[in-house]
Amino acid sequence: MSSLSKLHCTFSFFLLLLLPFPADSQPTSTNISLSSFLTTTSNASWLSPSGDFAFGFQRINIQALFLLAIWFNRIPEQTIVWSANRNNPVPTGSRVQLTSDGLLVLTDPSGRSIWTANSVRTGVSHASMLDTGNFVLADSNSSNLWGSFDQPTDTLLPTQTLNQGGELISKYSRSNHSSGRFKLILHTDGNLMMYTTAYPQEKEVYSYWSTETLPEGYRVMFNQSGLVYLMAKNETVLSYPLGTDGESTQDFFQRATMDYDGVFRKYLYPKSNTSSGGSGWAMKWNTQAIQPPNICTSVRGLYGGGACGVNSYCHMESGREENAASPSCKCPPRYVFMDPSDESKGCMKNFASHDCRAESNGSGDGQFDIMEIPSTNWPDFFYDQLESQTEGMCRQACLSDCLCDVAIFLGGFCWKKRMPLTNGRMEEGASVKALIKVGRSNSSSFAYPRKKDESSLKLTGGLLIGSSVFLNLLLLSTTLLFFSWWRRNNKRGQLHPTSSVNLLSFSYSQLESATGGFKEVLGRGASATVYKGILQNVGETVTIAVKKMDKLWGVEEGEDDNREFTTEVKVIAGTNHKNLVKLVGVCSEGKNHLLVYEYMSNGSLASLLFKADPRPNWYTRTQIAISVARGLVYLHEKCSTQIIHCDIKPQNILLDESLTAKISDFGLAKLLKVEQTRTMTAIRGTKGYVAPEWFRNMAITTKVDVYSFGVVLLELVCCRRGFEMEGYEEEEMVLVDWAQECYGARMVRRLVEKDEEAIKDLVKVERFVKIGLWCVQEDPCLRPEMKKVVHMLEGAVESRQGKGRLRNARSPW
Numbered sequence: 147m148s149s150l151s152k153l154h155c156t157f158s159f160f161l162l163l164l165l166p167f168p169a170d171s172q173p174t175s176t177n178i179s180l181s182s183f184l185t186t187t188s189n190a191s192w193l194s195p196s197g198d199f200a201f202g203f204q205r206i207n208i209q210a211l212f213l214l215a216i217w218f219n220r221i222p223e224q225t226i227v228w229s230a231n232r233n234n235p236v237p238t239g240s241r242v243q244l245t246s247d248g249l250l251v252l253t254d255p256s257g258r259s260i261w262t263a264n265s266v267r268t269g270v271s272h273a274s275m276l277d278t279g280n281f282v283l284a285d286s287n288s289s290n291l292w293g294s295f296d297q298p299t300d301t302l303l304p305t306q307t308l309n310q311g312g313e314l315i316s317k318y319s320r321s322n323h324s325s326g327r328f329k330l331i332l333h334t335d336g337n338l339m340m341y342t343t344a345y346p347q348e349k350e351v352y353s354y355w356s357t358e359t360l361p362e363g364y365r366v367m368f369n370q371s372g373l374v375y376l377m378a379k380n381e382t383v384l385s386y387p388l389g390t391d392g393e394s395t396q397d398f399f400q401r402a403t404m405d406y407d408g409v410f411r412k413y414l415y416p417k418s419n420t421s422s423g424g425s426g427w428a429m430k431w432n433t434q435a436i437q438p439p440n441i442c443t444s445v446r447g448l449y450g451g452g453a454c455g456v457n458s459y460c461h462m463e464s465g466r467e468e469n470a471a472s473p474s475c476k477c478p479p480r481y482v483f484m485d486p487s488d489e490s491k492g493c494m495k496n497f498a499s500h501d502c503r504a505e506s507n508g509s510g511d512g513q514f515d516i517m518e519i520p521s522t523n524w525p526d527f528f529y530d531q532l533e534s535q536t537e538g539m540c541r542q543a544c545l546s547d548c549l550c551d552v553a554i555f556l557g558g559f560c561w562k563k564r565m566p567l568t569n570g571r572m573e574e575g576a577s578v579k580a581l582i583k584v585g586r587s588n589s590s591s592f593a594y595p596r597k598k599d600e601s602s603l604k605l606t607g608g609l610l611i612g613s614s615v616f617l618n619l620l621l622l623s624t625t626l627l628f629f630s631w632w633r634r635n636n637k638r639g640q641l642h643p644t645s646s647v648n649l650l651s652f653s654y655s656q657l658e659s660a661t662g663g664f665k666e667v668l669g670r671g672a673s674a675t676v677y678k679g680i681l682q683n684v685g686e687t688v689t690i691a692v693k694k695m696d697k698l699w700g701v702e703e704g705e706d707d708n709r710e711f712t713t714e715v716k717v718i719a720g721t722n723h724k725n726l727v728k729l730v731g732v733c734s735e736g737k738n739h740l741l742v743y744e745y746m747s748n749g750s751l752a753s754l755l756f757k758a759d760p761r762p763n764w765y766t767r768t769q770i771a772i773s774v775a776r777g778l779v780y781l782h783e784k785c786s787t788q789i790i791h792c793d794i795k796p797q798n799i800l801l802d803e804s805l806t807a808k809i810s811d812f813g814l815a816k817l818l819k820v821e822q823t824r825t826m827t828a829i830r831g832t833k834g835y836v837a838p839e840w841f842r843n844m845a846i847t848t849k850v851d852v853y854s855f856g857v858v859l860l861e862l863v864c865c866r867r868g869f870e871m872e873g874y875e876e877e878e879m880v881l882v883d884w885a886q887e888c889y890g891a892r893m894v895r896r897l898v899e900k901d902e903e904a905i906k907d908l909v910k911v912e913r914f915v916k917i918g919l920w921c922v923q924e925d926p927c928l929r930p931e932m933k934k935v936v937h938m939l940e941g942a943v944e945s946r947q948g949k950g951r952l953r954n955a956r957s958p959w
């Protein structure tokens with residue numbers, strides 16, 4: 147009974163195998179007789195006796211292009227180990243034939259010969275796909291006259307050898323089998339070496355790994371114990387490029403492949419789930435060993451981009467299970483891949499370059515930022531080297547130099563470099579850092595839905611002419627949707643600031659649905675609540691912060707208030723500075739008044755400074771201080787209408803994803819009537835940040851912001867609140883007083899006692915404390931203008947104020 151069912155099974159198996167094969171091939175035969183052929187249109191292949199390997203056509207992409215190849219036949223993943231025409235895939239209708247005179251020939255549909263096995267001897271009687279994965283042409287005595295093992299592509303299989311002069315060339319990419327950018331060669335002088343190539347030429351450019359076995363290296367073996375080794379002529383093992391761990395070929399399919407990323411890897415695939423049971427290897431291709439251990443740092447040639455393409459940097463991902471120890475190529479912030487489908491081509495700027503012709507107009511300060519990429523370097527080439535630099539100086543040096551694309555900062559050295567940047571690498575824990583200059587213009591993470599729609603509209607016109615019916619319908623409906631959205635939007639909105647400033651007008655219901663019914667609260671002030679929202683736009687989602695004014699703007703205030711609201715919104719919308727949160731839209735419908743801001747992913751300075759652990763480092767804090775000061779200079783001096791913020795405090799300073807500080811809530815005080823201003827601010831004015839003149843019936847000037855800034859600055863230096871009782875001695879509780887005392891006693895160090903970074907930079911700490919104290923003086927006239935504060939913070943101007951003249955600043959708690 148059991149043998150019968152076995153027979154039945156075997157029979158079905160054969161049926162299965164036979165079904166798709168046309169009559170002219172003999173798939174189950176191990177000997178392929180002369181005149182046999184395969185075509186791309188039959189699904190036939192020539193199998194090895196065990197069925198482990200197959201020889202035939204493999205389709206390699208969605209276009210019907212085929213490789214004449216050998217592959218592992220009993221695993222689901224397509225794993226090609228050899229190919230005859232990797233650089234010249236053939237179309238449907240091509241065929242391979244073992245001719246009657248014993249030649250193996252690949253021809254395209256027109257009959258043109260694409261490839262021929264260069265068998266050196268005549269007398270071929272048959273071909274055979276062997277169980278080792280070697281496809282051979284043999285004579286009647288079964289001795290091999292030609293074998294695919296003699297012409298490896300990127301893979302060695304167990305029992306295969308690589309002789310002197312032999313080489314493996316990597317694929318171009320994960321899915322593209324063409325000859326790629328890396329090579330493994332056993333030189334005739336005895337060295338086994340890995341190279342980058344001058345792609346698309348196959349010439350070697352830079353050797354990033356070598357066995358240094360001159361002149362002994364004779365042959366690379368991959369034996370049945372699963373070991374890859376280089377041996378001398380007398381068979382002494384000289385080197386194990388892929389380690390000394392091996393698994394038996396009885397239990398595992400194995401291959402050693404020069405991969406498209408330049409890493410030589412040995413892979414294991416359990417032959418059955420029982421054999422894998424004890425060893426713990428999953429049923430897939432597992433990486434058992436790699437060489438070199440870190441390709442990112444190994445490749446450092448004079449020519450070529452490096453392990454990754456130009457302007458990108460290479461990072462070794464050690465933790466990824468999928469393909470252990472894989473390098474990944476990354477673009478610097480605000481750079482993009484030149485060809486998103488081919489990361490090895492490198493990266494390019496996604497912003498306009500620093501134009502040296504505009505240089506006379508002042509430095510590039512306004513249009514560029516420096517972004518930090520930690521532990522990253524593009525070594526070797528630089529055009530300028532500065533010594534004894536602080537990081538701040540190094541940043542400034544690159545910002546103000548139109549040639550500079552990146553500055554590398556390490557130990558007081560600042561190397562200025564320009565594109566193309568090569569051999570980029572990120573090394574976990576390295577203290578070097580790359581300070582890359584990026585354009586500000588396209589920096590906003592907020593995409594303007596209206597603008598987007600306009601451009602997609604243009605696109606629509608073009609595409610309607612040339613694309614398929616389905617696409618047309620899709621586009622048509624999108625367009626209709628857009629128009630209805632646009633019309634609804636414009637009918638509803640009571641104000642159209644869009645005409646004068648770049649502002650969107652939203653309907654209340656739009657914002658209601660964007661915030662999911664005003665659910666997630668980001669922050670709450672005295673007069674408004676801020677909610678997180680998500681705008682869905684044609685194929686895109688944008689995160690926003692929606693500020694909903696409380697019923698202060700009730701019906702009873704009438705039309706006048708509405709107009710004032712609109713005017714003021716226009717003033718705010720007219721601001722454009724990287725240290726101010728950007729207002730992107732408004733909604734004014736009846737008694738509902740809402741403002742839509744860009745969303746700041748890192749929250750407020752208050753949560754960062756007082757709650758987060760770890761707290762921001764000293765350098766970040768100094769940058770935040772300077773950013774806030776710059777934002778205030780802009781409000782006070784650079785706007786068409788002077789704007790007094792009136793409520794500077796850490797809660798109103800927000801941080802974006804790169805920790806750039808942005809002032810929020812600005813100018814809202816000016817939205818209020820004069821009388822309201824006082825009362826409102828007194829109500830919401832936060833203890834400790836409010837200048838004394840508020841309580842003294844004095845004129846309110848920009849100096850109130852200077853006062854508040856002074857308090858914030860001291861908080862930034864000391865990483866604590868302006869007033870704190872818990873854990874502080876009595877004289878330390880009020881930060882302003884405590885700072886005054888420490889400064890007077892020349893004990894500034896006590897303010898930053900546990901902060902090693904700050905202690906190393908004590909001169910700057912002292913300068914910042916001095917500026918902070920200068921800002922919080924009682925007499926508004928004695929406080930500096932914000933512009934001067936910026937200059938002093940940056941160290942450009944010495945504060946003239948002697949410590950003796952700093953009057954005790956008493957804050958009105």
Ligand SMILES: *[C@@H]1O[C@H](CO)[C@@H](O)[C@H](O)[C@H]1NC(C)=O
Nearest residue numbers: 165166167186187188189190
């Ligand atoms: C070949 O196999 C594929 C998938 O298994 C199938 O879709 C196709 O129809 C087959 N072609 C022939 C000629 O049998």
Ligand SMILES: *[C@@H]1O[C@H](CO)[C@@H](O)[C@H](O)[C@H]1NC(C)=O
Nearest residue numbers: 176177271272285286287288
């Ligand atoms: C293959 O052909 C050779 C030579 O013609 C012959 O000796 C051998 O037995 C054949 N093998 C099989 C499995 O048919």
Ligand SMILES: *[C@@H]1O[C@H](CO)[C@@H](O)[C@H](O)[C@H]1NC(C)=O
Nearest residue numbers: 268269270285286287288289
């Ligand atoms: C096969 O082997 C025999 C005996 O070794 C030899 O005489 C004969 O020439 C060989 N045939 C071929 C085609 O090499």
Ligand SMILES: *[C@@H]1O[C@H](CO)[C@@H](O)[C@H](O)[C@H]1NC(C)=O
Nearest residue numbers: 206207211235318322323324
């Ligand atoms: C593989 O990549 C090379 C180089 O970019 C390209 O020329 C070739 O067309 C690609 N081949 C396929 C099948 O995509």
Ligand SMILES: *[C@@H]1O[C@H](CO)[C@@H](O)[C@H](O)[C@H]1NC(C)=O
Nearest residue numbers: 368369370371372373375383
């Ligand atoms: C494979 O090579 C290793 C190292 O030379 C050796 O110890 C082992 O016995 C070899 N295995 C086989 C099956 O030849």
Ligand SMILES: *[C@@H]1O[C@H](CO)[C@@H](O)[C@H](O)[C@H]1NC(C)=O
Nearest residue numbers: 361362363378379380381382
């Ligand atoms: C084999 O060759 C290597 C290097 O050429 C040499 O060091 C070693 O002594 C030789 N071993 C024997 C057994 O000849």
Ligand SMILES: *[C@@H]1O[C@H](CO)[C@@H](O)[C@H](O)[C@H]1NC(C)=O
Nearest residue numbers: 418419420421422423424429
């Ligand atoms: C092995 O695979 C078979 C069939 O795929 C399955 O039925 C069996 O449960 C597996 N055994 C183990 C130990 O995973």
Ligand SMILES: *[C@@H]1O[C@H](CO)[C@@H](O)[C@H](O)[C@H]1NC(C)=O
Nearest residue numbers: 495496497498499585587588
């Ligand atoms: C900014 O992006 C727009 C498209 O969104 C592009 O046309 C423009 O050239 C970019 N500007 C810069 C400076 O890269």
Ligand SMILES: *[C@@H]1O[C@H](CO)[C@@H](O)[C@H](O)[C@H]1NC(C)=O
Nearest residue numbers: 501503504505506507508512
């Ligand atoms: C210089 O800057 C001013 C205003 O900042 C601008 O109007 C002018 O066009 C600029 N000139 C050049 C050559 O960029």
